[in-house]
Amino acid sequence: MVPVIALRAITKSYGFGETTVHALRGVDLTVERGDYLAIMGHSGSGKSTLMNIIGALDGATTGQYELDGIHIDSLDESALSIVRNRKIGFIFQSFNLIPRTTALANVELPLLYRGVGRKERRDRAAAALASVGLSDRTAHQPNELSGGQQQRVAVARALVAEPSLLLADEPTGNLDSHATSDVLDLMDAMHAEGRTIVMITHEDEVADRADRVITLVDGEISAERWNRR
Amino acid sequence: MNLLETIRIGLRGVGANKLRSGLTVLGILIGVAAVIVLVAVGNGSSQAVTSSIEQLGTNTLTVRHGAFGPGGDGGRTQFKDLTVDDAIALADDVLAPDVKSASPVVSAQAACTYEGTSYSTSITGTWPSYFEASNLRLASGTYFTNDDVTSSRRSVVLGQTVVDELFGTVDPVGKEIVCEGTPFTVLGTLEEKGSSGFQDSDDVIIAPLTTVQGHLTGYSSLDTVLVQAVSGSAVETAESEVYSILDDRHGTTDTASRDYQVLNQASLLSTVEDTNQVFTVLLGAVAAISLLVGGIGITNIMLVTVTERTREIGIRKAIGASKAAIMGQFLVEATVLSIIGGVAGVAVALVVTQFQIAGVTPVIMPISVVGAFAVSVALGLFFGSYPANRAASLRPIEALRHE
Ligand SMILES: Nc1ncnc2c1ncn2[C@@H]1O[C@H](COP(=O)(O)OP(=O)(O)OP(=O)(O)O)[C@@H](O)[C@H]1O
Numbered sequence A: 001m002v003p004v005i006a007l008r009a010i011t012k013s014y015g016f017g018e019t020t021v022h023a024l025r026g027v028d029l030t031v032e033r034g035d036y037l038a039i040m041g042h043s044g045s046g047k048s049t050l051m052n053i054i055g056a057l058d059g060a061t062t063g064q065y066e067l068d069g070i071h072i073d074s075l076d077e078s079a080l081s082i083v084r085n086r087k088i089g090f091i092f093q094s095f096n097l098i099p100r101t102t103a104l105a106n107v108e109l110p111l112l113y114r115g116v117g118r119k120e121r122r123d124r125a126a127a128a129l130a131s132v133g134l135s136d137r138t139a140h141q142p143n144e145l146s147g148g149q150q151q152r153v154a155v156a157r158a159l160v161a162e163p164s165l166l167l168a169d170e171p172t173g174n175l176d177s178h179a180t181s182d183v184l185d186l187m188d189a190m191h192a193e194g195r196t197i198v199m200i201t202h203e204d205e206v207a208d209r210a211d212r213v214i215t216l217v218d219g220e221i222s223a224e225r226w227n228r229r
Numbered sequence B: 001m002n003l004l005e006t007i008r009i010g011l012r013g014v015g016a017n018k019l020r021s022g023l024t025v026l027g028i029l030i031g032v033a034a035v036i037v038l039v040a041v042g043n044g045s046s047q048a049v050t051s052s053i054e055q056l057g058t059n060t061l062t063v064r065h066g067a068f069g070p071g072g073d074g075g076r077t078q079f080k081d082l083t084v085d086d087a088i089a090l091a092d093d094v095l096a097p098d099v100k101s102a103s104p105v106v107s108a109q110a111a112c113t114y115e116g117t118s119y120s121t122s123i124t125g126t127w128p129s130y131f132e133a134s135n136l137r138l139a140s141g142t143y144f145t146n147d148d149v150t151s152s153r154r155s156v157v158l159g160q161t162v163v164d165e166l167f168g169t170v171d172p173v174g175k176e177i178v179c180e181g182t183p184f185t186v187l188g189t190l191e192e193k194g195s196s197g198f199q200d201s202d203d204v205i206i207a208p209l210t211t212v213q214g215h216l217t218g219y220s221s222l223d224t225v226l227v228q229a230v231s232g233s234a235v236e237t238a239e240s241e242v243y244s245i246l247d248d249r250h251g252t253t254d255t256a257s258r259d260y261q262v263l264n265q266a267s268l269l270s271t272v273e274d275t276n277q278v279f280t281v282l283l284g285a286v287a288a289i290s291l292l293v294g295g296i297g298i299t300n301i302m303l304v305t306v307t308e309r310t311r312e313i314g315i316r317k318a319i320g321a322s323k324a325a326i327m328g329q330f331l332v333e334a335t336v337l338s339i340i341g342g343v344a345g346v347a348v349a350l351v352v353t354q355f356q357i358a359g360v361t362p363v364i365m366p367i368s369v370v371g372a373f374a375v376s377v378a379l380g381l382f383f384g385s386y387p388a389n390r391a392a393s394l395r396p397i398e399a400l401r402h403e
């Protein structure tokens, strides 16, 4: 079976000459369908950089990347936007909901950009919000929601389009322990449904929820372990 | 991602910052309204002048006494008077088949009184054919007749302004007024013609030629002869007939030094129309500049909006918005602003043009409404396209990192 993520010798550097920063120095990584992977590492070790490349938000300096068998390096901007829309769901540390837009409309967005009709969009977005326990908050705007609720809206938005891959960059970084466990429970449930998840975290308790944990040090994978269930 | 959805997102963007959107709309509104109103004012003044010239009759020629050529009197020692015989000769059926009538005209300033009310105006002495040639219709009473002219009866026909000044609400027909010591009987009053902008064409008293000559002006040269052509299209040929008859009678040797001048109302009209067109175009151009400034306002505000919403654009791109979708969203915002401005501008212009502006009754040109509106929409697309393209070209990762 084709792996969801296949990274070969990925490097990423910023800047030129003396000031060049080598954020990634040759990363090889394969993630199979249904895997739940946690990426750990010190601040500045290159976790977000790697995540952005996996999410097709940024290109690698060198190396090859296949997502679901698609050569991402060779795609143009419009093809990349389609890949992001169909294959990937993002969850960010800072929620990144669209301001002054209701929870429902936020969740509808990926479907809107995919061209799904209004009625179907409504229904699917409402169902996604229900699945994260926010049926009663559909008409609220982001500034009317708590951090935990906002992140659950973001999870619903990532879910609604049923992507092959769910990417979460420190999804619990801004949440208290209660909201953290809510969000992690949701991720567990998605994993149980067979979804592929890649999550960045600083915390060991959070990483323990994953099947597999890799640790980045200075832009390279230095350790990998499998959690026993 | 269809057009309707794009429009919906764009509308939400416009509604998100109402004050800013309102001010941008105001810029376009002023521009559109200015174009329509100023063009309407130009057009209105042009029509006022045109209709006042048309009131004189477009199928008439005015023969004036005196030398008007470039050389002044050009060394001519002898000035022949313009006489009643000249007028009779001009109405000759054989020599001037295109001339319907020729009315000799003299005029004098006179102070007239009626029961203690005094009013000073000009008295025109002429023949009855003058009424038809000048397009003067009766409001009440009758015109004077050729018989009145022959017998130099002291009868007059009054313009509406004179009626108002001397009689107020009293019916003047049959009453007697005294002008410069001579009593006149009022035979009739004329229909109101309205002010022509330069002069009040209702401020007249018209009397038989012989009467005015006998009591007021004396029997020197006529001031003018009003020549009426048989039709509007015969004016040109009538003009050359007038020239040949008068040249012959006045012994003109050199056409550059005639002792009279023929004014063609129709050609005067076209000159005035040309001038007015230039005037209208100039007004329109000034207004168009304000429309342009309004358009630049759109670019300005959209650039601010794009910068302010960089992060939102990044989120949308991460979720899978294509370049076209982002472009469409911001283009729609800009165009919605300009369309609202355009519609409001047309509405404001329609209201403003109900009133007189600088003494001119504006007359809206439909083309200016359609044009100003279309241009405002085009402005939205044009001036919005740069900011929209800038938004659409943002790299997702950089847009997301934007604080
Ligand atoms: N746009 C950029 N320009 C220059 N350097 C960058 C840029 N983005 C990241 N870097 C550098 O790349 C390195 C890796 O950054 P990255 O954001 O991937 O770290 P991280 O592991 O996510 O850290 P944290 O845990 O603090 O989020 C850092 O040294 C950072 O300074």
Ligand SMILES: [Mg+2]
Binding pocket: A047, A048, A049
């Ligand atoms: Mg990071």
